[in-house]
Amino acid sequence: MTAECAKQSVRAAGGLIVRDGTDGTEVLLVHRPSYDDWTFPKGKVDPGESDEDAARREVEEETGFRCALDLELPSTQYLDARGRHKTVRYWLMHVIGGGFVVNNEVDQIEWMTAAAARARLTYDRDRELAEYVA
Numbered sequence: 001m002t003a004e005c006a007k008q009s010v011r012a013a014g015g016l017i018v019r020d021g022t023d024g025t026e027v028l029l030v031h032r033p034s035y036d037d038w039t040f041p042k043g044k045v046d047p048g049e050s051d052e053d054a055a056r057r058e059v060e061e062e063t064g065f066r067c068a069l070d071l072e073l074p075s076t077q078y079l080d081a082r083g084r085h086k087t088v089r090y091w092l093m094h095v096i097g098g099g100f101v102v103n104n105e106v107d108q109i110e111w112m113t114a115a116a117a118r119a120r121l122t123y124d125r126d127r128e129l130a131e132y133v134a
Contacts, residue, residue: 010086013055014042015093017067018133019111027117027133030062031108037122040129041106042088051089059093063109064100067093073132076125090129 017028029038043058045051052069059067070092080086100109112120114133121127 008084010080010084011045011051011054012042012086012088013045013051013058013090014040014088015055015059015067015069015091016040016073016129016133017059017063017065017093017095018070019095021111021113023113025134026111026113027130028063028065029110029112029117029120030106031110032105033107034105035122038110038120039122039126040090042090052091055089055091055093060098062103062106064098064103065095066097068096069093071132073129076129078125092132 018025020026030041031038041059041062043054043061045054049057055069056067059065073090073092075087075089077085077087110120114130117130117133118127121130
């Protein structure tokens, strides 16, 4: 990879937060008004930060929930809105504390079954990840 390509790459991390619901396992989706999309919480890794720490931090910043990491899921790769190559590492997570408060990135959250999530998610790459929600 050339230095120019490295500058154009973005590392990010996030999570699929799951819980037991009345109809089985539920997963949390976030709505980001700036993109008008439904997705999983995620964000860029800060310099010197591990991907695992970034996943926990970004999930808490976007949802208000402190979470523990469970199983690592496959990463996604795509071009972001600025044309940069973006790789996002994801983990299944479960809530250990906190609560949602509307913030500058996320205005709504919804817990739903994996089937309902696949119908609501904006991006195909997220629909593929939802397959891992049991």
